[in-house]
Amino acid sequence: MRIRPVSIRMETLTRPTFESADLPDWMATCREQELDDLDFGVIGFDLDGRVQRYNATESRLAGLATARVLGQMFFTSVAPCMNNFMVCQRFEDALRDGTPLDDTIDYVLTLRMRPVKVKLRLLARPGEGFRYVLVQRRI
């Protein structure tokens, strides 16, 4: 087990959680290392649908190296399980209508071929270049 440095308390104070309202602002400015330190999965994809950010937690959950995923089309080549009206369509509608999207839904991902209950937070803001799917395991 890794022993955490003393600064752990500071980190938990500043590090956002899955539910944090200001998460979109935080992610817009944070470094990749900070994204990797989050205990939930983060996938950021651009307006064309190509994955541009893929944090370590997500990489570990899915069993795929970040390098394998970056630049790939998110809904067709990375997460086809979300390519339906429950997830993909929501992003498309938000983009088309220019409306913000911030919604959390219960979903099941097939990580390493096992059904895994998760919460998905879907984030998109008009005028921003990246959209995000956040993944947290449900217990």
Added chain:
Amino acid sequence: MHALDDIAAEHEALLQFLYLAPVGIVQTTPDGTIGMINPLSAQLLMPLATDGNLVNLFDALDPVAPELRAMVAGFTAASGAVCDGHRVQLTAGIPGREDPRFLSVSLVKLDAERFMAVLSDITLVMRREQQLKQSEAWFNAILTGVSDYALVTLDEVGRIERWNASIGRVTGLRRQEVERQPFSILSRPDETPAERIDDRLREADANGWSLEDGWYRRADETRFWGSTMIAPLHDPVAPGESAPPGGSERRYALIVRDITDKRDAAEDLRRAAVTDHLTGIANRRAFFDAAARELERWRRAPRPLSLLLIDADHFKNVNDRHGHPTGDAVLRAIATTLSGTAREIDVVARLGGEEFVVLLPSTDVAGAAAVAERIRAAIAAIAVESNGTLVRCTVSIGISTMGRDVTGLDALIERADEALYVAKAAGRNRVKVHGACMAPAVG
């Protein structure tokens, strides 16, 4: 170290291969509990899972395919295909805006503990099939020319609303014989049970048209081989609704064409595709199409539906002793007897080899047994001449009947097959009903 890295890299590539497979793959226990599942399965199943979880495959599919559980329960073999390409309708669609969505489910039993399901979205395939059927129906109607069809309108229960010159030209029937009468008066009265009228109207509602060939009568009591198409004139009725939107009444157009004339090239082509080349009766494909439609009707409104599976006794001996041309003549004689005994609404087909099938709509076990006995006796009485000697052949017949415990066409045929086996074991040239005194007589 390198070897371990290689294995890890290969593992990852394999994982990605499965992540991106364009079909859904699921492994379950016999009760449907999901062990392994790939992403496309989640894409297809999550919109169906009412509780937002994917714990059990049969639970997830229960709203659209409740029969799967019964199919698995009824599958007693140690391993093998439970169903292959079983079609499941997911959504009804919105007429003119969105197609109904279809899923294909194939289920394989690997062993006592494991089942593997393959799921794929066949919405596009189904749409293409529908379009093909539609154009076939249209070509069918147009190619014959415009001189020999009748067009009338039907009310919501299938009564002919008004006489017109075209119906007089094709059938010779007069105004008072036709108006306010159910359209079944155009065929021979004993050929169209009342429920068949409703079936065809509901099919027209569901598909946009209902097409059927059969014998129709003229005023002078001669008959002609005709093709009828029924198409709704009202706005589409949503599934589960009883009336078109806006409170309007259901109305239909009925087109009757005399297609006795075999010069119709399109008709010849169509006939060739559905006819058994040797005997001239329906082939296997045509049987499964017609039977699937009949089962669909049964699901919508259960009513008696029985099936006869007929097998020529000791047919190999006939071929061996008298030659294949004689064997073929025997098969043709059996086919002729079957179509002569069957009603217009019955489906008579050669399944293959010396095996025939007759599907009897609106017929219970007792009725089916009577028909089967007539067929058995008629075939036992005929003889085919071969080089101066008369060759006789008998048949054994197994009967099954549709019920809630029968999961589908395959199960219905399988039951008839079991009864047929009993008939064979009991000495051939006899009729057996599935489930009734199935044990062969001893001694």
